[in-house]
Amino acid sequence: KQEVTQIPAALSVPEGENLVLNCSFTDSAIYNLQWFRQDPGKGLTSLLLIQSSQREQTSGRLNASLDKSSGRSTLYIAASQPGDSATYLCAVRGGGADGLTFGKGTHLIIQP
C-alpha cells in the first residue's frame, strides 16, 4: 500500500524567505505527483503536476522536483509572501491505487 509522508508538518518563516517542503512515498511505481494548496475549510487548488518521466516543473515562484527512484519530491517556494500561508499537500497517483494518495500536509505560515 502506498504511503506518503510530508516533512515538516508545520513551518513558520518570515516573509521573503525561500523555503523547501519535502514529500516522500514508499512505492516508486507512480504515474505522476501533484502538489496542492488548501486554505482552511476550502477545497484543493492544484499547484503543479509532475509526470513520472519528468524531473521538475515550475510555475511562477514555485518549483517542484521529482526523484522517482528514491521516492522523493520537493516543493521550493521562492520569496515567500503572507498570501502563501496555507496547507500544502503532496499526492501521488499509482502504487496500486485508483485515485490519489495524499500526505498529511505541511501547514505553512508566512509572517509579515
Add this chain to the structure above:
Amino acid sequence: DTEVTQTPKHLVMGMTNKKSLKCEQHMGHRAMYWYKQKAKKPPELMFVYSYEKLSINESVPSRFSPECPNSSLLNLHLHALQPEDSALYLCASSQMGLSYEQYFGPGTRLTVT
C-alpha cells in the same frame, strides 16, 4: 475553464435523513472522483468513475452510494449516516487515464447530527 462545482456548500442532516451531494464539471473530463476529508487529515479516496465503470474503496460503508447520470455529473447519495461521517466531501475530475491532472471542487461540508 478548469472549474468543478459542488452543491450544497454546507449540509446538516440527521441520522435518519436521505440527502444527496452534487458535483458538476464542464471540462469534458471522463473520470470523476469522490474524496472524504476529516478535520486535520488528508483526503481519502471513496469512489472513482472512469470508463463509465465504478471503482469502490472497500472501506467505504454502503450508506454512501455514488451515481453518475452522465459524464458531467456525479452524485453522492447519503442514507442513515453516522456522526463520524461528518467531514468535507471533495469531488474531482480528470481526463481519462492515469497520467492526467485532477481538478478539485470546493467541497461540501457535511455535519451529521
